Amino acid sequence: GNSVTQMEGPVTLSEEAFLTINCTYTATGYPSLFWYVQYPGEGLQLLLKATKADDKGSNKGFEATYRKETTSFHLEKGSVQVSDSAVYFCALPSAGGYQKVTFGIGTKLQVIP
Amino acid sequence: DAGVTQSPTHLIKTRGQQVTLRCSPKSGHDTVSWYQQALGQGPQFIFQYYEEEERQRGNFPDRFSGHQFPNYSSELNVNALLLGDSALYLCASSLGGTSRFYEQFFGPGTRLTVL
Numbered sequence: 001g002n003s004v005t006q007m008e009g010p011v012t013l014s015e016e017a018f019l020t021i022n023c024t025y026t027a028t029g030y031p032s033l034f035w036y037v038q039y040p041g042e043g044l045q046l047l048l049k050a051t052k053a054d055d056k057g058s059n060k061g062f063e064a065t066y067r068k069e070t071t072s073f074h075l076e077k078g079s080v081q082v083s084d085s086a087v088y089f090c091a092l093p094s095a096g097g098y099q100k101v102t103f104g105i106g107t108k109l110q111v112i113p
Numbered sequence: 114d115a116g117v118t119q120s121p122t123h124l125i126k127t128r129g130q131q132v133t134l135r136c137s138p139k140s141g142h143d144t145v146s147w148y149q150q151a152l153g154q155g156p157q158f159i160f161q162y163y164e165e166e167e168r169q170r171g172n173f174p175d176r177f178s179g180h181q182f183p184n185y186s187s188e189l190n191v192n193a194l195l196l197g198d199s200a201l202y203l204c205a206s207s208l209g210g211t212s213r214f215y216e217q218f219f220g221p222g223t224r225l226t227v228l
Binding site for chain 2: 043091104
C-alpha cells in the first residue's frame with residue numbers, strides 16, 4: 001500500500017531561519033500529496049497539497065514540490081516564525097479508491113525567538 | 114458554515130469501561146473517517162463510514178465499532194477500554210465517491226484518557 005517516510009524531530013530553529021522537513025513516499029500511481037499541521041492542543045489542518053507530479057503546493061509561506069523522480073515532497077519555508085511551532089505531517093491517500101489517508105510519524109518544529 | 118465538530122473535548126475513563134465519541138461532518142459531506150493518534154505518533158486510520166455502512170477498516174480490534182446516522186453524523190464506540198486506548202481521536206469528513214480522492218477535513222479531536 002501507499003506509505004510515507006518522514007524525518008523525525010524535533011527540529012529546533014531560531015526565528016527567521018530556513019526550514020526543510022524531508023518526506024519521501026511509496027505509492028501506486030501518482031496520488032495527491034499533503035502536508036498537515038497540528039498546533040499544540042488542536043486537530044489537524046491541511047497546510048498545502050499537490051495533486052500531480054511537478055506541482056508546487058504553497059500556503060502561509062510554506063512550499064512543497066511533488067517530485068516523482070525522487071518520490072519526495074519536502075516541506076520548506078524561507079523564514080520561520082515562532083507561530084510556526086507545531087507538528088507537521090506528510091500524508092497521502094491510500095490506494096484503491098477509498099477516502100483513507102496515511103500519515104507520516106510527524107515532525108515537531110520548535111522556533112525560538 | 115461550521116466545520117467538523119466533535120464531542121466531548123476531553124474524556125476520562127477507567128479500564129474495562131465503554132466510551133462513545135461523536136462527530137458531525139462539515140456541511141455537504143457524506144463520509145466520516147475516524148483516526149486514533151497516540152502521543153507522539155501520526156494518526157492511524159480506524160474506519161470509515163459512507164451511506165451508513167462501514168466501508169473500510171484499519172488494523173483495529175472489534176472492540177472499536179461505529180455508526181453513521183442518516184444526517185451523516187457518526188459515533189465511535191470503544192468497549193472494554195485498555196490503557197493503550199488513551200489517545201486523541203480525530204474525526205474527518207469528506208465527500209464519498211470512489212472515482213477520485215476527496216480532501217478530508219479534520220475536527221479538533223477528543224482526548225481520551227484511560228486510567
